Structure formats: C-alpha cells, structure tokens
Amino acid sequence: xxxxxxxxxxxxxxxxxxxxxxxxxxxxxxxxxxxxxxxxxxxxxxxxxxxxxxxxxxxxxxxxxxxxxxxxxxxxxxxxxxxxxxxxxxxxxxxxxxxxxxxxxxxxxxxxxxxxxxxxxxxxxxxxxxxxxxxxxxxxxxxxxxxxxxxxxxxxxxxxxxxxxxxxxxxxxxxxxxxxxxxxxxxx
Amino acid sequence: xxxxxxxxxxxxxxxxxxxxxxxxxxxxxxxxxxxxxxxxxxxxxxxxxxxxxxxxxxxxxxxxxxxxxxxxxxxxxxxxxxxxxxxxxxxxxxxxxxxxxxxxxxxxxxxxxxxxxxxxxxxxxxxxxxxxxxxxxxxxxxxxxxxxxxxxxxxxxxxxxxxxxxxxxxxxxxxxxxxxxxxxxxxxxxxxxxxxxxxxxxxxxxxxxxxxxxxxxxxxxxxxxxxxxxxxxxxxxxxxxxxxxxxxxxxxxxxxxxxxxxxxxxxxxxxxxxxxxxxxxxxxxxxxxxxxxxxxxxxxxxxxxxxxxxxxxxxxxxxxxxxxxxxxxxxxxxxxxxxxxxxxxxxxxxxx
Numbered sequence: 001x002x003x004x005x006x007x008x009x010x011x012x013x014x015x016x017x018x019x020x021x022x023x024x025x026x027x028x029x030x031x032x033x034x035x036x037x038x039x040x041x042x043x044x045x046x047x048x049x050x051x052x053x054x055x056x057x058x059x060x061x062x063x064x065x066x067x068x069x070x071x072x073x074x075x076x077x078x079x080x081x082x083x084x085x086x087x088x089x090x091x092x093x094x095x096x097x098x099x100x101x102x103x104x105x106x107x108x109x110x111x112x113x114x115x116x117x118x119x120x121x122x123x124x125x126x127x128x129x130x131x132x133x134x135x136x137x138x139x140x141x142x143x144x145x146x147x148x149x150x151x152x153x154x155x156x157x158x159x160x161x162x163x164x165x166x167x168x169x170x171x172x173x174x175x176x177x178x179x180x181x182x183x184x185x186x187x188x
Numbered sequence: 189x190x191x192x193x194x195x196x197x198x199x200x201x202x203x204x205x206x207x208x209x210x211x212x213x214x215x216x217x218x219x220x221x222x223x224x225x226x227x228x229x230x231x232x233x234x235x236x237x238x239x240x241x242x243x244x245x246x247x248x249x250x251x252x253x254x255x256x257x258x259x260x261x262x263x264x265x266x267x268x269x270x271x272x273x274x275x276x277x278x279x280x281x282x283x284x285x286x287x288x289x290x291x292x293x294x295x296x297x298x299x300x301x302x303x304x305x306x307x308x309x310x311x312x313x314x315x316x317x318x319x320x321x322x323x324x325x326x327x328x329x330x331x332x333x334x335x336x337x338x339x340x341x342x343x344x345x346x347x348x349x350x351x352x353x354x355x356x357x358x359x360x361x362x363x364x365x366x367x368x369x370x371x372x373x374x375x376x377x378x379x380x381x382x383x384x385x386x387x388x389x390x391x392x393x394x395x396x397x398x399x400x401x402x403x404x405x406x407x408x409x410x411x412x413x414x415x416x417x418x419x420x421x422x423x424x425x426x427x428x429x430x431x432x433x434x435x436x437x438x439x440x441x442x443x444x445x446x447x448x449x450x451x452x453x454x455x456x457x458x459x460x461x462x463x464x465x466x467x468x469x470x471x472x473x474x475x476x477x478x479x480x481x482x483x484x485x486x487x488x489x490x491x492x493x494x495x496x497x498x499x500x501x502x503x504x505x506x507x508x509x510x511x512x513x514x515x516x517x518x519x520x521x522x523x524x525x526x527x528x529x530x531x532x533x534x535x536x537x538x539x540x
Binding site: 049050051052053054055068096098099101182183186187188 | 314315316325443446447449450461462463466467468470471
C-alpha cells in the first residue's frame with residue numbers, strides 16, 4: 001500500500017509537525033506500507049497551466065506523479081484566509097479531474113483558533129469529492145494551543161491521529177475488496 | 189447539402205477515422221513500428237473504400253503515442269490508394285498551422301483524389317503541439333478563430349485580401365492549386381460544451397461534434413445551439429451538415445465486443461489522459477442511450493438510429509483504432525459495419 005502524506009503549505013511548522021507525528025504513527029502501525037511525506041515547502045512547484053501532469057518537469061512532475069501513484073493520501077493543511085493555502089490548491093489544479101478516483105484521502109488541519117473548524121467541510125471536502133476521492137469523513141483538527149515548541153501536547157490530538165491513520169488504511173482495504181467484488185460482476 | 193457533397197437521399201453517411209494512436213495491443217503487449225502502423229492505416233482505408241464506406245479520415249496529433257503528425261502526407265497516400273471514399277482530416281490542428289498551407293495541401297489532395305477531399309479544422313485537445321510548433325497556448329482561442337476565418341475565406345473567394353494578428357497579410361492573393369470545383373467541404377471540429385458549436389453556427393460552417401461517451405442527450409444541447417446560432421446569423425440550418433464522432437468497437441455479439449474492447453479503452457485512456465476507464469461506466473455504455481459506440485452490430489444500429497432521431501445528423505464518424513486495436517480487428521470492424529450496420533442505418537435514414 002502506497003501512502004503519501006502532503007504537508008500543504010510552504011511556510012510555518014505546525015502542519016509539518018502534525019504530519020510528522022501522523023506518518024510516524026502510520027509507519028509503526030503498518031511497517032509494510034510504503035509511506036512518503038511530500039512537504040510542499042521543500043519542492044519548487046510551478047503553477048498549473050492546464051497541461052497533462054506528466055508533461056511538467058522537475059519537482060512539479062515528481063510531486064504530481066507520486067500523488068497519482070498513491071493508494072491513500074493524507075493531506076495536512078493550515079488555514080489561510082478562511083481556506084486552504086494556494087500551494088495546496090495548486091496541487092489539485094495540476095492533477096486531472098478524476099485524479100482521486102479509487103484513492104482514499106484523509107485530512108488533518110491546523111489552525112490558530114477553533115473558529116476555523118468548518119473550513120475543511122466548506123473548502124477542502126468539496127474539491128476532494130469533485131476529484132472522486134473516497135474521503136475519510138472525520139478529520140483531525142489541531143489548534144495553536146495543542147502545540148508547544150514543535151511538539152503536540154494534547155493527548156486527544158494524538159488519539160485522533162491514530163484513528164485517522166487506522167481509518168485511512170481500513171478504507172483502502174475495504175475499497176480494494178469492494179472494487180474486486182464490483183469488477184467480478186462484469187464479464188469483460 | 190450538395191455543396192458539401194452530401195446526398196441526403198442515400199441516408200446518413202458512415203465514416204471511419206483515426207487520430208493515429210500508436211500504443212501496444214493490451215491483449216498481447218505487442219507494439220508495432222510506426223512504419224507498420226502508418227501502412228496499416230493506409231490498408232484500412234483501402235478496406236473501407238472497397239466495403240463502400242463513405243469517409244476515411246486521419247487526424248493530426250503531435251504527442252508521443254501517435255504516428256500521424258504529418259496527417260496530410262498520409263492522406264495523400266490514402267488518396268492514391270482509394271477510389272471512391274471521401275478523404276478528410278479528423279482533425280487538422282489549424283491553430284498551429286498556416287491556413288494557406290493547409291488549404292494548399294487539401295486542394296492538392298482534392299485533385300489527387302478526384303474531388304474527394306475535405307478539411308476538418310480543430311483546435312486540438314492535446315496542447316503539446318503548441319510548444320512544439322512555436323505557439324503560445326495562451327492564444328488558444330484567438331489563434332483558432334482568426335485562422336478559421338481566413339480558411340473559410342480561402343475556400344469561398346478566388347482572390348483573397350486579408351489581414352490578421354498571427355500571419356502575414358494577403359493582398360489579392362490567389363491560392364493554388366484550387367480544388368476540383370473551386371471549393372471543398374470545410375468543417376469545424378467541435379468537442380465538449382456548446383461554446384464551440386455556437387461559433388461554428390455563427391460562421392455557418394458545418395460542424396463535426398465529438399460524442400465520446402455519456403448520455404447521447406447531453407450532446408443534443410450542442411446540436412441545437414449550433415443550429416440556433418446558424419439561424420441567428422442568417423443561415424438556413426437545414427442546409428448545414430452535422431457530423432458526430434465516437435469511439436467505436438463492434439463484434440459478433442455484445443460479450444465479445446466488451447471483452448475485446450475494454451483493455452484498449454482502459455489502457456488507452458491511461459496512456460493518453462493519465463486515468464483508466466472505470467468498468468462500471470463501461471458496463472453502462474451498451475445502453476442505447478449512451479453515446480459510446482460499443483456493442484454488437486444490432487446494438488450499434490439501435491444507438492445510431494436513436495441518435496439520428498435526436499440530432500438529425502448527416503454523418504457519423506467511428507474512431508476504430510483507439511488504444512492499440514490490432515489490424516485484424518480493425519478489418520473485422522469494417523466488415524461488420526459494411527455488411528450489417530451500414531445497410532440497416534442507411535435504409536432507415538434515407539430520405540424517402
């Protein structure tokens with residue numbers, strides 16, 4: 001199983017910290033899984049110009065191809081201006097319309113305050129649904145006060161991350177079985 | 189319709205087209221050379237001609253996985269190899285070509301073929317040609333509209349005076365050679381939403397509309413919009429032909445058609461668009477209301493007649509080689525079209 005984690009902004013440390021925690025949990029629980037973190041701060045991405053993602057060069061090609069090859073994607077995003085950062089939206093714009101078909105996508109979000117709790121429902125989930133993702137319904141919401149010097153100090157957040165990882169993997173397994181059963185119905 | 193060389197008394201025209209796919213056959217993994225692929229295209233045109241089909245078309249594609257970058261050269265060979273069948277592009281990427289050169293090429297084809305050439309001008313759904321040939325994809329819309337206007341003018345006028353943004357001006361220029369009757373059928377290739385269909389209508393140019401799959405009714409919007417726009421511009425829609433195109437695969441029975449075609453469709457889409465074709469969607473496509481032309485000859489007939497009722501179109505173009513369909517299957521498709529499908533649909537659509 002290929003799992004790709006995306007840390008969706010090119011500034012700040014909270015989302016990256018949260019993604020490191022989450023992927024660490026995933027690596028411990030599922031040692032056989034192939035798990036990679038894409039921290040967008042570490043890649044030189046160009047803006048989408050509408051071409052096929054395979055026709056880009058450099059980091060843009062590397063990042064989009066890694067995402068397209070994944071079975072599951074765990075997206076970590078901060079809240080910028082009541083939405084996701086442009087860096088993350090650009091990833092979606094670079095990919096084809098049905099990019100997340102047959103892929104499971106789960107989310108964690110970091111924010112300054114609890115006022116941003118519904119951003120994911122209103123901004124991120126509609127995009128993922130449009131791109132045909134199997135969305136893990138619950139996400140992990142992490143506030144400023146849950147961090148202290150690049151560590152997560154709220155045990156509830158850790159528990160939620162564990163459940164997020166479990167749910168992500170469980171859904172991938174379930175959808176593999178559903179697809180196999182569905183495909184077996186067709187005689188071609 | 190006569191000026192477009194279409195005789196409605198004979199019923200809907202049936203044509204074949206290729207955009208020059210060059211992919212491995214997914215059933216065997218076998219990959220033929222570009223040389224063989226091009227020669228087989230010419231062979232297929234001979235079979236189609238001998239079988240009495242109406243049109244054979246080759247489209248221009250400049251990306252990997254294709255062999256028909258120089259589509260007019262291949263059409264020249266086809267013109268020489270065939271006797272009666274109409275020869276067209278499917279499409280010519282006009283935006284990245286010079287309309288004068290395009291017209292010269294097709295007028296020459298018209299003379300070689302004895303008055304059988306047609307131009308289908310499009311914008312190209314694969315944008316790779318723009319950077320390769322030195323055009324800016326940001327001019328996508330304007331490049332095409334300007335060049336299409338010029339191409340229409342070249343087809344309608346003997347001496348052309350013209351100026352625009354993307355090509356040197358023409359001052360009382362004669363374009364030589366001229367086609368057999370001074371004009372050739374010139375179509376606008378239209379895909380997707382009705383915006384482009386409307387532009388074809390405004391210009392009073394025949395429309396070739398892609399209906400690659402999904403419910404046939406969703407393309408009716410484009411056909412209606414086209415005719416309405418033509419009427420608004422003072423053209424009589426009844427004099428303007430409409431053609432539709434679709435991916436096509438038939439076999440003796442439904443099951444064989446689905447089994448044989450699915451791997452081509454799935455791996456072809458994977459290679460060209462980066463995502464496969466869902467089995468669930470493919471299973472739905474045998475329904476007569478779905479535009480994807482796959483199934484037994486009887487199912488294809490049913491789909492075509494249903495669509496003819498919806499669109500009242502004059503021509504259907506089948507893309508018979510998507511995703512590495514091997515030559516023996518292309519030949520089999522042509523045989524079934526000629527012996528079963530075409531006689532039935534012509535009988536039902538001929539003007540009585």
